Amino acid sequence: MAPGGYDAVLLDIEGTTTPISYVHDELFPYVARNVAQFLEARWDEPEVQKHVRAIAAQANRDVEAGIAAAIGVALDGAQADSADEVRRKVLANIEWQMKADRKIGALKGLQGYMWKFGYEGGELRGAMYPDAVAAMKRWTAAGRKVYIYSSGSVEAQKLIFGYTDHGSLLEYISGYYDTAVGPKIESASYVAIAAAIGAAPERILFVSDNIHEIRAADKAGMQTVVSIRPGNMPIGECDFVCSSDFLDIAM
Template sequence: MKPVYLLDIEGTTTPISFVYEVLFPFARAQFGSFLRDHWENQDIRQEALALSEGIENFEQAEQAALSLMDQDRKLGALKSLQGRIWEDGYRSGQLKSQIFDEVANLLRTRKSAGLRTYIYSSGSVLAQKLLFAHTPEGDLTHLLDGYFDTSVGAKGEAESYRKIANQIGIAPGDGLFATDVVGEARAAREAGWEAAILLRPGNHPQPAHDFPEWTALD
């Protein structure tokens, strides 16, 4: 195994269906009441106002959020608000995350062997931590060494992977990025990382490529 694994979430550690059939619908259903109840919170209001120009109240912010979700936009403010909503859902017991069967054992094996594992996802760092804290296998956050979201850069840009390698103190060649998206794998390889494509149930078809294809992370 490589000394460092950098793992995508959607379609890699977690079924795509959980994201699109559980997390996103939950956020959509809760956006209006969440913004109404927290509109006086300055941090939350600032994130809501950043969703679009001209927002003056929580109703307009809700409509902007839903429109961005419909477009599958990766806007940082949207991802942060989604993470806050999911946090409420996990804490109340309404949400329980999903991971593929081998993921927990992989993380335990790597940790016991002194190998590092990081997460890189378009979801906010908060959302990533929540997902791994509320799995059917329990809280797995102690098995992970760090989290990266799009604040470090887009997943399809090689510079993002250079920054991650620099931040965690490795030569890119010592790391492997696992993802279900060929474009992201190409960006990682351009930055010097090795990369692998996950073939999971429900993953989207990918263009022709020369990356290793894995059906599981172990």
């Protein structure tokens, strides 16, 4: 059934507003390119040291777990590594973890911190599909509120929409949700978001490229549209409304 009669739109990011390749083609290479110089320049900053300690602690757990690529870091005590050694080892750990596309908290924390500088300094720009931007503006003009739900942190979401290749889009977004609200493939997450938004699930339109997320939102009672974009995972046959141009989505 075509969507209609909704008051709010809930948008996924990767594969929906933004090419799925963005993180791998832009965000990760930014960190790979800049991390050595970044650590050297900002080593003494408390925020950087917080991330360094988290990465070192993870590396030590990895060594204990027998992960061959991990390099132990002695942060404290009589046998502690010198600052230069710590930096070299932490950098080596970051590099192998990034090559291995490891999704661990310590690495994500540093990446997120670095991206902030990348966006603010103008080296990073959130890539947006033009029709997604136009649709966000049209929904807002028509009195429908737009919200974001992504597995990237709320902080990262605000950066990507705050510094896009179409300028800042923050004024078109009424709220942000990440997996703190629950996993994206569980319908309870969508029930919780509807409650937080203050709308019945039936009055919310969820758009995502991920069929499992679509099913979860549908089960929660939301209206749904599957986002079809170049490079997205083919969804095969599905019973949901699909769109490759969000300006075609019924208002």
